[in-house]
Amino acid sequence: MLQEVCLRGLLLLLVGRQGTFYTEEQCLKASVNTCGDCIKSGPGCAWCKDLNFTKTGEQEAVRCDTAASLRNKGCSSNGIINPKNNFTKNSNKPLAAGANPVQIQPQEIQLNLRPGLPQTFQLHFKRAEGYPVDLYYLMDLSYSMKDDLANVKQLGNNLLTELTKITGNARIGFGSFVDKTLLPYTDTNEAKLQRPCSDKNEPCQPAFGFQHVLSLTKDGNRFRDMVARQHISGNLDPPEGSLDAIMQVAVCMDIGWGNSTRLLVLATDDGFHMAGDGKLAAILDPNQETCELVNNKYSKSNLWDYPSVGQIARKLEEQNIQPIFAVTKKMETVYTELSKMIPKSAVGVLSEDSSNVVKLIVDAYNNLTSEVILAHESLPDFITVKYKSDCTGGEKPSDKGKCDNVNIGKEVIFHVTVTVDRSITSQSFLIGPLGFSEKLKVNVQTRCECECDDSKQPHPHCGGNGKVVCGGCRCDPGFLGQRCECKLGQKDEASLKVQCRKNNGTECEGKGDCLCGRCQCHSTDGGGNFYGEFCECDDEHCEKFDNKQCAGHGKCKCGKCECDQGYEGTACHCAKSDEDCKIDESVCHNRGKCVCNQCECERGYKGPYCKVCPTCQRPCQESGSCVECLAFGTGPFEKNCTVACTHLQHMMVEKLLKSDCRVKDKEGCWMSFTMTEQLGFDKYFVSVLKDRECPEGPNIAAIVGGSLAAVALIGLLVLLIIKAVLYASDLREWKRFEKDRKHEKTSGTNPLFQNATTTVQNPTFSENL
Structure with a gap:
């Protein structure tokens, strides 16, 4: 069974000649096998009916795309089927x-619309001018409204006169209300029900809920006479049965509403009971929104609960009745809030005795009718x-x-x-x-079908085994395939089935039948279709939120949610907002995207605002050349610094509280600076210490003096070493000599010694000298 759901087109923003044109035309295809499926897929989708548009083995879904895409793919202008809206004034x-x-003009129109367009x-x-006005005066007759009733009895002719001045055609009616005649709203003592007024001398009518007194009439005297017969009544608690009375006035034809501007004036000095309050009197049946007047009195007052404000608002709008709440000053705030929930309503403040009621009504009428x-x-x-x-x-x-x-x-x-x-x-x-x-x-x-003017006869394009329908073949029974080329029961069917397997997986993903090498997809459990080249997609199994697929704020496309405008998240469960992602007027520090009002950070950044990166290191060495050229005008980027170093901003400082980076410059000096990351990626503000740490130059005198001293010292050491070696050698020879002497065997006279052979004596020598 073909999927009948027509998908709404995206980006329908600006009113154009046909209704809307698009900032970007899109065709979001779902299950597409025919031209009708394509047209239902969205207003951006068109169909190409050219016979040879598809290639062998391609599915018919390729015929479905935007008109521009189809033209780019070679489809002729006459071959593009793209129905538009029709508008007729009946x-x-x-x-x-x-x-x-x-x-109003026109009064009836006929729209034949393409889904999503x-x-x-x-x-x-x-x-x-002269449009008639019907005004029904609904008055609270609880005892506190005694003075007001006396003035209302005189206002009939005055009110008609003022309205007639405006429209030339006015009618007026009257009804009254108090409250349900049950405890705790009214004293149910029989005597009190018959005479609820505290003053025994005061004319008083029995307790009642709502009563219709006078149908709409142009006779001001009759209004005065009928109202003159009314007497005050009474109840126990301050809130009244106002909503019960309003409902009956809105739904009862006895009121006599005509083809006119319908005004309902509610005059009261107290608040109102609403749906649920009836439980205090064991009333459990909700208000049925039907007329229940018997002898002009509300017969279900003690059987049905009060209507809700929503019921009142809806019924007044259906009946084109505009309420005017004429209330005392103390009730102004209450009825102002009520007026906000009821379209085309007004609030006026009564004087203590309602003497200003005519002016109040006329002013409210002018305000209501001037607002369309x-x-x-x-x-x-x-x-x-x-x-x-x-x-x-x-x-x-x-x-x-x-x-x-x-x-x-x-x-x-x-x-x-x-x-x-x-x-x-x-x-x-x-x-x-x-x-x-x-x-x-x-x-x-709706226009969901294509008009292709096809022949009903077998066509050669389909091998004579089928008819051409909007460019594709509709095969006769017993034939299959893109061109009806396959006959059921062919023996080579196994080889064709290989073409139906995605990545050698299951045939048609187990969600369709492989026929002539192409997948024919099954229906889903929900009545839709699987689709895609291998039947891998369906539009019924997307992520759910709050037990709703795509949270009810998007459409399921091939297992993923495509969110409506204004929503985001995997299940379209978040209203788009970036308030909780903003800090310093930026969203996620420009380092991530805000999804579901939370930052999804990129490149390792963490924290609620993507402020820190635990794994990131400051690029000190990589930034050294840029810091050198920006701060000191030197380095490899000296000539193109403004171009190469746009990612850095710098400031020179006298002192750094801390130094994140310490890098050598071209001259071998140490530069100290801190790097503070700016919004986004790879952008830094650099605070550079004004003074660099450079090495001192060489001391020549010290070097020369030191060198000479070193040479002298070395020479002295060499001499000392030589002297020590010679001394050690002599000492060793002396010791050996002494040793040899101790071992000699002679008497001590040298055998080599010989006495002299001649002796000469000096004659002058005397031993006594």
């Missing part, structure tokens, strides 16, 4: 005043509507169009954009200004 009466005024049209509105709010009723599934206007402040698309200060006779233009997310059956809905009964009827159909 009823287009001109704006007119008079007895049967026409205040918005269509914009204009709706004109002009307040007609264009809205739609409950929309069919898969249809969205956005509004813009030519009024100040209405230029941006919103769920409701709004114009202020729209006087009678002034024409305003609203630009209405309708988008259908998927193929649907024929649907219709209404659009109109709140508070007015006139509505534009919008009929919507």
